[in-house]
Amino acid sequence: MAEQKRIDEATGTSTVGHEWDGIEELDTPMPRWWLWTFYATIVWGLAYAVLYPAWPLVNSATEGVLGWSSRGDLYKEMRADALRRAPTVGAIAATAITDLPAKPELMQAAVQGGAAAFRVHCVQCHGAGGAGVKKLYPSLTDDDWLWGGDLASIQYTVTHGIRNPDHKDTRTSLMPAFGRDGILDAAQIGDVVSFVRAISRQERASASSARGAALFEANCAVCHGAGGEGGRQFGAPKLTDAIWLYGGDRDSLTATITQPRNGVMPRWNNRLDPVTIKMLSAYVYSLGGGEKGLAPVAKEQGVDGQP
Amino acid sequence: MASPEDLSGQPAPLYEARKGVYPKAVNGPFRRFKWAIMAVTLAIYYGTPWIRWDRGPYAPDQAVLVDLANRRFYMFQIEIWPHEFYYVAGLLIMAGVGLFLVTSAVGRAWCGYACPQTVWTDLFQHVDRLVDGDRNAQVRLAKGPWTFEKVAKRGLKYLIYLAIAFWTGGAWIMYFADAPTLTADFWTGQAAPVAYGTVALLTATTFILGGFLREQVCVYMCPWPRIQTAMMDEKSLLVTYKDWRGEPRGSVKKAMAHPGAFGDCIDCNQCVAVCPTGIDIREGPQIGCITCALCIDACDGVMAQVGRPRGLIDYCTLDDAATEKAGGTGQPIRKTLTRPRTLIYFGVWTAIGTAMLFSLGQRTRLDLAVQHERSPLYVQLSDGHVRNNYTLKLRNMETRPRRVAVTVSGLPGAAVWTEDGAREGAGQAVTLTLSPDSVTRLKLFIAAPGAGPARQDFTISTRGLDGDPRGDSDIIQFDRPEAGQ
Numbered sequence: 001m002a003e004q005k006r007i008d009e010a011t012g013t014s015t016v017g018h019e020w021d022g023i024e025e026l027d028t029p030m031p032r033w034w035l036w037t038f039y040a041t042i043v044w045g046l047a048y049a050v051l052y053p054a055w056p057l058v059n060s061a062t063e064g065v066l067g068w069s070s071r072g073d074l075y076k077e078m079r080a081d082a083l084r085r086a087p088t089v090g091a092i093a094a095t096a097i098t099d100l101p102a103k104p105e106l107m108q109a110a111v112q113g114g115a116a117a118f119r120v121h122c123v124q125c126h127g128a129g130g131a132g133v134k135k136l137y138p139s140l141t142d143d144d145w146l147w148g149g150d151l152a153s154i155q156y157t158v159t160h161g162i163r164n165p166d167h168k169d170t171r172t173s174l175m176p177a178f179g180r181d182g183i184l185d186a187a188q189i190g191d192v193v194s195f196v197r198a199i200s201r202q203e204r205a206s207a208s209s210a211r212g213a214a215l216f217e218a219n220c221a222v223c224h225g226a227g228g229e230g231g232r233q234f235g236a237p238k239l240t241d242a243i244w245l246y247g248g249d250r251d252s253l254t255a256t257i258t259q260p261r262n263g264v265m266p267r268w269n270n271r272l273d274p275v276t277i278k279m280l281s282a283y284v285y286s287l288g289g290g291e292k293g294l295a296p297v298a299k300e301q302g303v304d305g306q307p
Numbered sequence: 308m309a310s311p312e313d314l315s316g317q318p319a320p321l322y323e324a325r326k327g328v329y330p331k332a333v334n335g336p337f338r339r340f341k342w343a344i345m346a347v348t349l350a351i352y353y354g355t356p357w358i359r360w361d362r363g364p365y366a367p368d369q370a371v372l373v374d375l376a377n378r379r380f381y382m383f384q385i386e387i388w389p390h391e392f393y394y395v396a397g398l399l400i401m402a403g404v405g406l407f408l409v410t411s412a413v414g415r416a417w418c419g420y421a422c423p424q425t426v427w428t429d430l431f432q433h434v435d436r437l438v439d440g441d442r443n444a445q446v447r448l449a450k451g452p453w454t455f456e457k458v459a460k461r462g463l464k465y466l467i468y469l470a471i472a473f474w475t476g477g478a479w480i481m482y483f484a485d486a487p488t489l490t491a492d493f494w495t496g497q498a499a500p501v502a503y504g505t506v507a508l509l510t511a512t513t514f515i516l517g518g519f520l521r522e523q524v525c526v527y528m529c530p531w532p533r534i535q536t537a538m539m540d541e542k543s544l545l546v547t548y549k550d551w552r553g554e555p556r557g558s559v560k561k562a563m564a565h566p567g568a569f570g571d572c573i574d575c576n577q578c579v580a581v582c583p584t585g586i587d588i589r590e591g592p593q594i595g596c597i598t599c600a601l602c603i604d605a606c607d608g609v610m611a612q613v614g615r616p617r618g619l620i621d622y623c624t625l626d627d628a629a630t631e632k633a634g635g636t637g638q639p640i641r642k643t644l645t646r647p648r649t650l651i652y653f654g655v656w657t658a659i660g661t662a663m664l665f666s667l668g669q670r671t672r673l674d675l676a677v678q679h680e681r682s683p684l685y686v687q688l689s690d691g692h693v694r695n696n697y698t699l700k701l702r703n704m705e706t707r708p709r710r711v712a713v714t715v716s717g718l719p720g721a722a723v724w725t726e727d728g729a730r731e732g733a734g735q736a737v738t739l740t741l742s743p744d745s746v747t748r749l750k751l752f753i754a755a756p757g758a759g760p761a762r763q764d765f766t767i768s769t770r771g772l773d774g775d776p777r778g779d780s781d782i783i784q785f786d787r788p789e790a791g792q
Contacts, residue, residue: 028323029322030321030322031322031323031523032322032323032324032325033325033523034322034527035321035322127682128682129680129681129682129683130683131682131683131686139683139687141683141696142687142688142689142694143688143689143730144688144689241689241690241691242687242688242691242757243687243688243689286726288686288696288750288752
């Protein structure tokens with residue numbers, strides 16, 4: 001490609017000297033303002049490199065005269081947001097949890113705050129939507145509660161946990177290991193299983209379930225109620241419904257009676273502040289199973305003053 | 308690479324300074340048309356935000372308002388929501404096809420008359436003539452020394468530039484907020500920083516682009532002149548110097564001395580003098596020509612003075628130019644305008660417009676979107692029923708509160724309730740009150756008997772309870788535990 005610059009006749013402009021199959025390129029001079037704009041971008045670039053973080057060093061980078069950083073921006077935004085939320089959080093703190101539903105805006109804010117806290121502290125066991133894990137952790141979205149599903153009860157459970165040996169106010173109870181400790185023999189456990197499956201309408205009544213009824217009366221009714229309706233002051237589940245945390249088939253029930261799990265939930269009063277716990281409780285309440293109305297505390301009060 | 312040198316051995320200049328353009332005042336039908344277009348477009352631009360339009364107590368009363376904060380676009384009786392942004396996209400497509408149509412029919416008419424760059428440049432050039440005088444005085448002043456008079460005139464001129472630029476920038480922000488309120492806020496320092504920033508930016512761009520860069524924008528910056536070459540064909544109207552009639556050029560005296568030896572062009576250079584982009588149309592079609600037709604006015608004026616027929620420079624298609632050169636007469640304008648290409652563009656343009664108008668008339672102002680909550684998909688209830696949770700998004704796009712019913716159908720034995728309600732006494736429908744012009748999000752609980760298919764489609768629908776029953780419906784899935792779970 002020979003360098004053959006020449007003046008183009010039609011335009012009077014020089015060509016760049018390249019030629020491809022007869023096609024040539026004009027070397028049209030740029031307008032002056034374009035050149036000025038170009039110089040301006042150079043000045044801009046230099047100023048930027050001085051004012052803002054620009055040059056990478058070995059372990060860090062130049063900080064810039066203005067001292068700007070994206071981390072600093074984030075810090076400012078977080079602080080501004082905390083300030084923005086402060087009045088709402090204060091209002092939630094000043095409101096008793098049972099009064100929250102009467103203030104829809106506050107309740108909504110609490111549910112949202114609780115959802116955020118739930119995603120950090122609770123999903124590990126209870127699942128992203130509070131659905132629980134079969135045979136391990138209870139669902140928080142259904143209408144069956146071991147320890148009570150009204151706002152105050154949920155708040156108490158979250159605050160004090162379940163079966164925390166180091167905490168006096170924790171919710172606690174102990175189902176005996178009827179099989180392991182030899183309280184009932186295998187045939188008797190089979191009869192109790194028959195009875196429990198009969199009252200939950202999974203099996204028809206039989207001779208075995210009739211024998212089981214007597215055993216139930218003697219061994220189980222004190223916590224689970226005479227008809228198996230459950231007892232919340234002991235966290236004793238209702239045995240007549242369709243919800244089975246550890247399974248409602250014969251094998252699962254036999255295993256449970258032989259050696260119960262007595263599940264544990266950590267208390268949160270030593271990790272979270274009371275407002276977060278209140279918001280968490282509101283969120284759990286909102287998942288679909290929340291029980292309306294105030295828990296009649298005086299009447300159902302347990303031995304430790306638990307609601 | 309070797310340094311850019313031309314054959315003369317002189318280094319080519321690194322840049323080309325702008326050649327001053329000092330267009331002369333001209334009068335004629337095209338100039339009057341340009342005045343009319345300028346008046347109309349500027350009146351629309353500066354005036355529209357001040358038109359009031361009553362929409363009742365729940366919506367702003369500004370006829371045209373782009374409410375970015377609340378994400379609404381108001382245009383007279385039409386209100387556009389963000390999810391209906393395709394109407395704006397449709398308008399933009401119509402504008403694009405409209406440009407194709409106009410370009411294929413009448414060439415660069417957009418550039419010559421309606422483009423904001425043209426309109427504001429025209430306005431600023433008029434300011435030049437007002438302050439500095441007509442072409443000759445302008446040239447004299449530009450070349451002259453910096454006397455007191457020049458400083459004073461330049462100062463006054465830039466002040467007027469700045470006033471126009473500021474007014475232009477100020478008018479822009481009025482489209483984005485209530486104009487009277489914003490004006491008051493602006494002058495009392497209460498407006499948002501972005502308002503001041505926008506005004507400053509648009510003042511600067513108007514001042515620079517309209518006051519100084521002018522035709523440089525068209526020649527160097529604007530992509531449209533390049534694209535237009537693909538839009539035009541040999542039947543598009545161009546401003547054409549009819550060289551077969553004009554050449555060879557010669558003064559009236561020469562023509563009288565040698566009858567028949569000279570063409571009609573008397574080489575008076577009036578066409579160059581009036582050109583706002585500083586080109587010579589007699590060199591043929593070129594990128595600098597925005598087809599404003601002022602040279603036609605100038606030439607027609609001169610032809611009238613020397614007693615020759617008008618139209619030495621005139622709108623003419625390439626086809627007609629060839630015909631006339633060969634001695635024939637061109638086609639009537641009606642024929643060049645109605646040819647397949649323009650008719651197809653026009654058809655597409657009207658089709659989009661009609662479709663948009665039709666769908667505007669058909670759109671419901673009560674919109675429903677349902678999402679099935681997936682975590683968990685279903686909840687086993689203690690009485691053997693199964694509950695699914697749904698998130699409902701209800702858009703009430705009318706500027707009045709609405710009472711609506713949300714109904715479930717196709718799911719036997721279903722019970723529906725909201726967070727505020729309870730399962731006890733729940734039926735197949737819930738009644739809601741929606742705030743005007745708002746989106747309501749709510750959680751809907753639906754319980755149904757546990758016996759049934761693992762996946763079942765059913766319908767959730769909304770309907771107005773206050774006169775206008777039109778609504779929306781969605782088909783969505785109800786999940787139950789699989790057998791054995």
